[in-house]
Amino acid sequence: MRAAVIALLAMLALAPSALAVQPKASFNDVEDEVMCDTCNVPLNIADSDRAEQERQVIRKLIAQGLTKDQIKDRLKAQYGPAILATPQDSGFSLAVWWVPVAVVVALLALIAALLPRWRNRPPPDGGDDGDDPGPGRELSASDARRLEQDLARYDV
Amino acid sequence: MSLLVYGVVARRDDTSLDSAVKKGQLPAAPGSSVSLPTLDGSARQSLAALRGKVVVLNFWASWCPPCQDEAPVLERAQRKLASSGGTVLGVTYKDDAGASRDFMRQHKLSYPSLRDDRLDLAPKYGTTKLPETFVLDRRGRVVALSRGEVSQDFLTHAIDRAQSI
Numbered sequence: 001m002r003a004a005v006i007a008l009l010a011m012l013a014l015a016p017s018a019l020a021v022q023p024k025a026s027f028n029d030v031e032d033e034v035m036c037d038t039c040n041v042p043l044n045i046a047d048s049d050r051a052e053q054e055r056q057v058i059r060k061l062i063a064q065g066l067t068k069d070q071i072k073d074r075l076k077a078q079y080g081p082a083i084l085a086t087p088q089d090s091g092f093s094l095a096v097w098w099v100p101v102a103v104v105v106a107l108l109a110l111i112a113a114l115l116p117r118w119r120n121r122p123p124p125d126g127g128d129d130g131d132d133p134g135p136g137r138e139l140s141a142s143d144a145r146r147l148e149q150d151l152a153r154y155d156v
Numbered sequence: 157m158s159l160l161v162y163g164v165v166a167r168r169d170d171t172s173l174d175s176a177v178k179k180g181q182l183p184a185a186p187g188s189s190v191s192l193p194t195l196d197g198s199a200r201q202s203l204a205a206l207r208g209k210v211v212v213l214n215f216w217a218s219w220c221p222p223c224q225d226e227a228p229v230l231e232r233a234q235r236k237l238a239s240s241g242g243t244v245l246g247v248t249y250k251d252d253a254g255a256s257r258d259f260m261r262q263h264k265l266s267y268p269s270l271r272d273d274r275l276d277l278a279p280k281y282g283t284t285k286l287p288e289t290f291v292l293d294r295r296g297r298v299v300a301l302s303r304g305e306v307s308q309d310f311l312t313h314a315i316d317r318a319q320s321i
Contacts, residue, residue: 049219
């Protein structure tokens with residue numbers, strides 16, 4: 001009888017923890033993906049009364065056992081897409097996605113246009129004064145003769 | 157660079173309503189047909205439904221300290237208006253509904269409040285900061301506005317003017 005009472009008491013003591021909702025999201029994981037909607041900065045770096053209120057709402061939703069996506073969906077449904085720190089998938093915010101792509105495409109197009117011209121550029125013509133024949137070009141007969149004479153002077 | 161300029165320009169406060177009221181033009185209240193849910197979500201209401209009444213439209217939030225300070229002033233205005241068929245109409249701005257309801261209870265506010273969670277109404281009034289108050293006459297025109305904590309003096313004069321038009 002005594003053992004049965006102890007077992008019953010033990011079950012009652014454990015019951016609240018067994019019934020408690022297990023959190024499925026971490027607060028920090030959600031906080032940095034939500035905006036403070038009055039400060040226009042992510043919630044994890046916001047310091048205002050409204051930010052604190054949003055944190056309380058998130059903690060409440062976590063305590064209800066909602067996952068991160070469910071919490072974000074709940075906030076988005078109530079306050080609109082601007083509540084999320086990730087760029088919106090419509091309107092002007094789309095610029096966040098298409099501007100970098102457009103810049104890369106423009107750079108590739110520029111390279112594609114300029115590269116053939118750069119590779120087909122004429123070789124250097126030897127400078128303004130014409131004295132330097134440049135690499136791979138034959139000396140004229142007079143230049144070769146002058147070179148031979150100059151070198152001869154340094155023969156030891 | 158052009159995107160940056162656009163972003164800055166797009167974020168500028170809309171003051172067209174202010175200048176119209178300042179010139180005494182009595183502009184039509186924006187967003188009259190916008191229907192917003194009540195704080196408990198049980199019904200919806202729009203400004204159009206209040207046509208024929210003097211309305212003190214007040215944007216507020218429970219997290220806004222000046223909103224707490226002005227709450228008694230608005231409640232006094234509600235008592236004054238109620239006797240003549242008018243009303244204060246609160247509209248919450250970026251506020252948790254539960255916290256809004258607690259605020260109403262805590263300050264014993266008897267006037268109705270609607271939720272503008274998705275900002276369907278506030279931007280039409282150029283409201284980006286709290287609190288802000290707009291006094292509308294019986295024909296739904298903006299007679300006076302106060303950006304910031306509303307004063308007893310402002311409300312008394314604005315309501316008298318709205319009732320006299």
